[in-house]
Amino acid sequence: MNRVMNEFLLSCDWGTSSFRLRLVDTRSGRVLGEQLLPTGVAATFDTWKIEHDRTEIERETFFSKCLNTQIDALADSLAISLEHVPVVLSGMASSSIGMAELPYANLPFSLDGSQVSVRWFAPRPGFNHRLLLISGVRGPKDVMRGEETQMIGLSDLLTEANRSVLIFPGTHSKHMYIENGQLVDFQTFMTGEVFSVLTSYSILKESTDVADLANGLTRYRANFQEGVRASESPALLHELFAVRTNQLFGKLTRPQNALYLSGLLIGAELRTLFQKPDWRLVLCCDNNLVDFYTEALTVLGLWQHTTRIDADHIRYAATEGHLKIMNHQLTLAETAS
Numbered sequence: 452m453n454r455v456m457n458e459f460l461l462s463c464d465w466g467t468s469s470f471r472l473r474l475v476d477t478r479s480g481r482v483l484g485e486q487l488l489p490t491g492v493a494a495t496f497d498t499w500k501i502e503h504d505r506t507e508i509e510r511e512t513f514f515s516k517c518l519n520t521q522i523d524a525l526a527d528s529l530a531i532s533l534e535h536v537p538v539v540l541s542g543m544a545s546s547s548i549g550m551a552e553l554p555y556a557n558l559p560f561s562l563d564g565s566q567v568s569v570r571w572f573a574p575r576p577g578f579n580h581r582l583l584l585i586s587g588v589r590g591p592k593d594v595m596r597g598e599e600t601q602m603i604g605l606s607d608l609l610t611e612a613n614r615s616v617l618i619f620p621g622t623h624s625k626h627m628y629i630e631n632g633q634l635v636d637f638q639t640f641m642t643g644e645v646f647s648v649l650t651s652y653s654i655l656k657e658s659t660d661v662a663d664l665a666n667g668l669t670r671y672r673a674n675f676q677e678g679v680r681a682s683e684s685p686a687l688l689h690e691l692f693a694v695r696t697n698q699l700f701g702k703l704t705r706p707q708n709a710l711y712l713s714g715l716l717i718g719a720e721l722r723t724l725f726q727k728p729d730w731r732l733v734l735c736c737d738n739n740l741v742d743f744y745t746e747a748l749t750v751l752g753l754w755q756h757t758t759r760i761d762a763d764h765i766r767y768a769a770t771e772g773h774l775k776i777m778n779h780q781l782t783l784a785e786t787a788s
Contacts, residue, residue: 459483459536460777461522461580462770465544466597467491472521473770474529474536480774482767486525492543514550515578522580534579539773541585542597545570553586560588560599560634562606564776567599583780585773593639597769598625602634604771605735608760612731616724620740622647624720628730640720646713649691658698659712660705665739668746671710674703675743678714679750687719717747724753732757737765 462473468491474483499513518538526533545553556568568586587596598619609615609629617627622643628636649655668675684690694712697703703711721744724732734744734757741759748754 459533460774461525461533461536461538462773463518463538463540463542463544464597464600464769465492465518465540465542465549467493467543470521471769472518472525474525474533475770475774477774480771482770484525484529486521486528488521492546492549496548511551511572512575512577514544515572515575515582518550519578519580535574536580537777538580538582539585539777540582541600541769541773545584545586546596551584553584555587555589555594556599558588558590558635562603562609562629562632562634564603564772564779567603567776567779569776569780583777585776588634588637590637593637595625595637595639598627598637599634600772600776601735601765601768602627602629602772603775604768604773605760605764606632606775608764609733614727614729615731615733616727617733617735618721618724618744620717620734620736620744626723628727638723640723642716642720646716649694649712650709655691655694655712658695658705659709661709663706664709664713667706667710668742671707672746674707675710675714675746676750678711678716679718679747680714681711682715682718682722687715690715713743714747714750717743718751721747721751721753725751730756734759735765735768737762 458477460475460477462475464471468489470488470490472486475481476483495514495517499510502508502513522533540550544550551570553568553570556566560566570584572582572584574581585600587594588599602617613631615629617629619625619627624640624642626638626640627634650659650661681690681693694708697708697711698705732748732753734741734748736744745754745759748757
């Protein structure tokens with residue numbers, strides 16, 4: 452058992468809408484296998500509520516059972532035993548709808564993982580793994596769970612500038628302000644969610660077509676650029692209605708308009724970076740959004756101050772963060788003993 456615990460780690464990033472479990476060789480950092488699911492914490496919590504009404508099963512026990520099912524599936528796919536391999540768990544699993552709610556860590560927050568808020572769970576019947584649950588970070592008006600672990604995993608790549616802004620595009624984009632090895636501030640932008648709501652439920656639904664959005668930048672780059680430039684207007688809510696009139700007046704087709712709207716929202720998000728002209732920008736993205744953000748940063752004249760971290764580093768950033776946090780926690784335990 453000790454040999455397995457020393458040499459292997461189960462790294463789990465359990466977000467709102469997704470689940471990723473990886474088996475890691477702690478000596479090399481190599482990922483030996485992974486289990487990916489579109490079943491996130493939100494859906495698991497809803498299922499638990501139904502099950503709790505029927506059986507009164509505790510939330511912690513239910514989440515452990517779900518996690519154990521995926522550990523078993525990963526073990527089967529690799530044809531090995533994962534008995535007693537420790538687990539590090541981050542993301543929304545430490546939220547009010549997760550396995551157990553943990554308090555947020557506060558700013559400033561060190562990149563070395565020494566200030567994370569964590570809780571250890573001992574093995575129990577039906578779940579024979581020691582588990583380390585990682586909480587998120589809070590600022591004066593903002594919170595995050597999961598991105599701080601990715602940031603820790605990327606910390607070795609952030610040595611070229613004393614002041615950097617990490618840009619994590621997504622449904623809820625994050626701008627993370629790093630100064631002298633510490634996270635000193637961060638902001639969340641609902642860019643992706645607002646785009647989804649506007650194109651799915653608002654009056655702009657009939658003025659846009661997002662069916663081929665991923666490839667749209669190749670065909671409708673000029674329309675995206677036009678949207679980025681239009682984001683300069685302080686009257687953003689008025690500019691949003693221009694998406695409607697673009698279609699009514701025959702200025703743009705619905706696919707072109709979708710690119711225009713995307714440029715408008717991403718441009719509005721990124722324009723806030725003008726407030727930090729001397730900070731190095733670091734684009735952290737491993738999906739198709741990287742092209743959209745690269746284009747917007749270029750239109751805004753910010754690309755010359757931007758470094759892009761390659762997709763593989765971003766893809767495995769949470770796992771790298773798990774390894775660093777676990778090593779730090781084990782060191783603390785050894786020191787205390």
